[in-house]
Amino acid sequence: MDAPQAAPAPGPAGPAEPPRPIVELAGIGMEFRQHPVLRGVSIAVPKGQTLCVIGESGCGKTVLLKLMIGLLRPTRGAVRFDDNDLGTLDTYELNQVRLRFGFLFQMAALFDSLSIYDNVAFGPREHRLYDESMLRRVVLERLREVGLPPGIEAKKPAELSGGQRKRVGLARALATDPEVMLYDEPTTGLDPIMSDVINELILQTQRTKHTTGIVVTHDMKTVTKVADRVVMLYPLSRLRPDEPQILFDGPPDALEDHPDPRVRQFVRGEAGERLSELRG
Numbered sequence: 001m002d003a004p005q006a007a008p009a010p011g012p013a014g015p016a017e018p019p020r021p022i023v024e025l026a027g028i029g030m031e032f033r034q035h036p037v038l039r040g041v042s043i044a045v046p047k048g049q050t051l052c053v054i055g056e057s058g059c060g061k062t063v064l065l066k067l068m069i070g071l072l073r074p075t076r077g078a079v080r081f082d083d084n085d086l087g088t089l090d091t092y093e094l095n096q097v098r099l100r101f102g103f104l105f106q107m108a109a110l111f112d113s114l115s116i117y118d119n120v121a122f123g124p125r126e127h128r129l130y131d132e133s134m135l136r137r138v139v140l141e142r143l144r145e146v147g148l149p150p151g152i153e154a155k156k157p158a159e160l161s162g163g164q165r166k167r168v169g170l171a172r173a174l175a176t177d178p179e180v181m182l183y184d185e186p187t188t189g190l191d192p193i194m195s196d197v198i199n200e201l202i203l204q205t206q207r208t209k210h211t212t213g214i215v216v217t218h219d220m221k222t223v224t225k226v227a228d229r230v231v232m233l234y235p236l237s238r239l240r241p242d243e244p245q246i247l248f249d250g251p252p253d254a255l256e257d258h259p260d261p262r263v264r265q266f267v268r269g270e271a272g273e274r275l276s277e278l279r280g
């Protein structure tokens with residue numbers, strides 16, 4: 001039998017400090033005209049990690065992303081970015097913070113009337129990051145990084161497939177070299193192969209650029225592939241007032257056999273009693 005292993009001794013400076021959070025939600029409550037969506041939600045995302053946020057439709061995942069970039073203000077609690085409380089920042093300071101985020105929207109949200117080049121150049125131009133020759137290098141480099149062929153920059157979004165549009169959306173979000181990428185259901189509507197391409201790109205972005213990632217998804221393959229950590233939210237309407245809204249906060253491999261049946265049901269995609277509940 002192996003001898004029991006001793007706990008590693010702390011180094012001369014004591015146990016290692018946990019990495020500093022870059023995005024932090026502290027005791028968040030969010031209501032829309034007396035309709036509560038989030039309650040007592042606290043999440044700290046360390047620099048360089050990828051967090052996946054999962055949960056049923058309507059539980060508040062997109063609201064969470066909007067709170068993180070100050071597009072919504074919480075009813076209670078504080079949102080911090082790099083130790084700055086967003087609630088204390090003026091419009092200029094908030095815009096400076098937003099510049100450090102990239103956002104890949106559900107439907108890629110490209111400007112239909114602009115070429116692919118101008119779509120990707122949009123953020124850097126708005127923030128006057130580069131002169132035109134440097135901008136050209138950055139735009140073409142980002143398009144290459146997401147695996148789009150040379151010449152695509154002259155096309156319009158309508159000429160592209162869904163998977164190509166999603167990759168242009170990612171190239172556009174990465175054109176400002178963000179420290180944090182927010183992905184809202186990045187694989188929705190894509191075939192399994194293109195979904196995996198997007199998952200690979202999320203992973204590569206974290207590994208090569210050390211970008212912190214926050215991924216809202218229903219796709220458990222995305223979770224398995226990209227998440228360092230997973231938070232599962234539950235809809236408030238299904239919880240008692242004293243129950244925490246975060247059902248799970250941990251590594252992805254602890255999801256499958258979690259003791260809470262609500263977590264297992266979601267992860268395995270089982271309807272359970274839900275159809276009869278919906279029929280009333």
Ligand SMILES: Nc1ncnc2c1ncn2[C@@H]1O[C@H](COP(=O)(O)OP(=O)(O)OP(=O)(O)O)[C@@H](O)[C@H]1O
Nearest residue numbers: 032035037055056057058059060061062063064216
């Ligand atoms: N600006 C708003 N005004 C009023 N209600 C809102 C607003 N934004 C979101 N909500 C409500 O908040 C709840 C959570 O919405 P949210 O979009 O965050 O859900 P979700 O978990 O992302 O859902 P899905 O998985 O379907 O995208 C919903 O009931 C929605 O109607």
